Amino acid sequence: MGDLNGKVAIITGAGRGLGREEALQLARQGARVVINDIDRDDAREAAEATAEDVRGIGAEAITCYGDCADTNDANTLFKAALDAFGDVNIMVNNAGFCRDQTIFNMDDEQFDSVVKVHLRGHFVNMRNASGYWRGKAKQDGSVYGRMISTSSEAAIFGSAGQPNYAAAKAGIIAMTMGAAQLLIKYGVACNVIMPRARTDMTNSGLTAEMFAAPEQGFDAFHPANVAPLVGYLASPEAGHISGEVMVVWGNQVDVLERPKFGPKFVSPDGGTWNVSDLHQRLSSHFDADHTPVLDGFSVPPQ
Numbered sequence: 001m002g003d004l005n006g007k008v009a010i011i012t013g014a015g016r017g018l019g020r021e022e023a024l025q026l027a028r029q030g031a032r033v034v035i036n037d038i039d040r041d042d043a044r045e046a047a048e049a050t051a052e053d054v055r056g057i058g059a060e061a062i063t064c065y066g067d068c069a070d071t072n073d074a075n076t077l078f079k080a081a082l083d084a085f086g087d088v089n090i091m092v093n094n095a096g097f098c099r100d101q102t103i104f105n106m107d108d109e110q111f112d113s114v115v116k117v118h119l120r121g122h123f124v125n126m127r128n129a130s131g132y133w134r135g136k137a138k139q140d141g142s143v144y145g146r147m148i149s150t151s152s153e154a155a156i157f158g159s160a161g162q163p164n165y166a167a168a169k170a171g172i173i174a175m176t177m178g179a180a181q182l183l184i185k186y187g188v189a190c191n192v193i194m195p196r197a198r199t200d201m202t203n204s205g206l207t208a209e210m211f212a213a214p215e216q217g218f219d220a221f222h223p224a225n226v227a228p229l230v231g232y233l234a235s236p237e238a239g240h241i242s243g244e245v246m247v248v249w250g251n252q253v254d255v256l257e258r259p260k261f262g263p264k265f266v267s268p269d270g271g272t273w274n275v276s277d278l279h280q281r282l283s284s285h286f287d288a289d290h291t292p293v294l295d296g297f298s299v300p301p302q
């Protein structure tokens, strides 16, 4: 079950946090892993440690440094995987960072950098993997491809202090859905996870308290709890699961339902709406008790 022997996985941002655990998980299942992280001393050190731990499991690993959102670096990453292992089967887009600020105080750099690392970071690597798999399917008649994207509950509930991050994470869902629709005919599965875990990213502010390690008992927010779902979605058994979004942490996986239309209103005369007709119809739906904004959920997203 979950056998990935002979498969090759690329994981972006795998030096630390969730990416590291996902690389170890895929390696435990037999995959050869390509560990990416940003080209910075501390990140290199962390990525080398992940690679060593993968080798300790008895699996093969290489590291490749660069910005996950840079086209040249992403191309170098994909080529490094092909050069080292001759194939790519699993693309886990995970890398990213936050620059939190309310929308009225957010500067252009905070917005652009976060949208770039998450949304463009997914795009350039998804482009490489999907193009490769399409080409291989046409040439060989079949291909083994699994795309796993990393979103956040911020994408569906909003996050008042993270408009850049929430928007990027919403874009990742839309982009992955489109890839899933396009690639299903080649047998490639594309899914999205929304993790909750105690990592460098969540280790400050409110989430630090909420995701704190317990003094005893089950550590629900350990990032290792997220990795088995990535291992499963990458596996042969999960090939028919595509276009899904799943929240994952602790001992639970919540499969999101697809958005569906709610109540429908049609103009009384069948023509273009006017404002007073809209008021008449919609005011009964949005009555005085209607909550004007979503009030979030039990654990704030990152």
Ligand SMILES: NC(=O)c1ccc[n+]([C@@H]2O[C@H](COP(=O)([O-])OP(=O)(O)OC[C@H]3O[C@@H](n4cnc5c(N)ncnc54)[C@H](O)[C@@H]3O)[C@@H](O)[C@H]2O)c1
Residues within 6 Å of the ligand: 012, 013, 014, 015, 016, 017, 018, 019, 036, 037, 038, 043, 046, 066, 067, 068, 069, 094, 095, 096, 097, 117, 150, 151, 152, 153, 194, 195, 196, 197, 198, 199, 200, 201, 202, 301, 302
């Ligand atoms: N931790 C959570 O609760 C949580 C919740 C929702 C979503 N996520 C998402 O999970 C993913 C992993 O986050 P994490 O919590 O493990 O954070 P983390 O900070 O522990 O790890 C992120 C990794 O990405 C690397 N990285 C950053 N910028 C990069 C770049 N430009 N190119 C390559 N690597 C880069 C970092 O060096 C680091 O190793 C992120 O996409 C994050 O948004 C995390």
